[in-house]
Amino acid sequence: MNKVMASSSEIHDILNQDEEFKIEYDRLKPRYDLIAQIINARHEQKITQAEMAKRMGTNKSNISRFESGSYNPSLDFLIHAAASLGKKIEFSLQ
Numbered sequence: 001m002n003k004v005m006a007s008s009s010e011i012h013d014i015l016n017q018d019e020e021f022k023i024e025y026d027r028l029k030p031r032y033d034l035i036a037q038i039i040n041a042r043h044e045q046k047i048t049q050a051e052m053a054k055r056m057g058t059n060k061s062n063i064s065r066f067e068s069g070s071y072n073p074s075l076d077f078l079i080h081a082a083a084s085l086g087k088k089i090e091f092s093l094q
Helices: 008-015 019-044 049-056 060-068 075-084
Strands: none
Touching: 019 060, 019 075, 049 060, 049 075, 060 075
């Protein structure tokens, strides 16, 4: 069986040709960029979701839902998540 594989950037380029996809992607990009930064910081420190939850005083399921993008976090949640990793959140309007 011969499978054709495409890279994620190739798939992104194809999908980005659809104007509705592009609009929605651009709308959600800041959210997923921040999630990726927090996941990367957690992985760099070799901290599990359970450990991060313990540091934040929340449940592991909240961390899991946040990292999967299925939870719309409050600003306080984001500040606590960053602080649990020794980081801080910075925002800018552009």
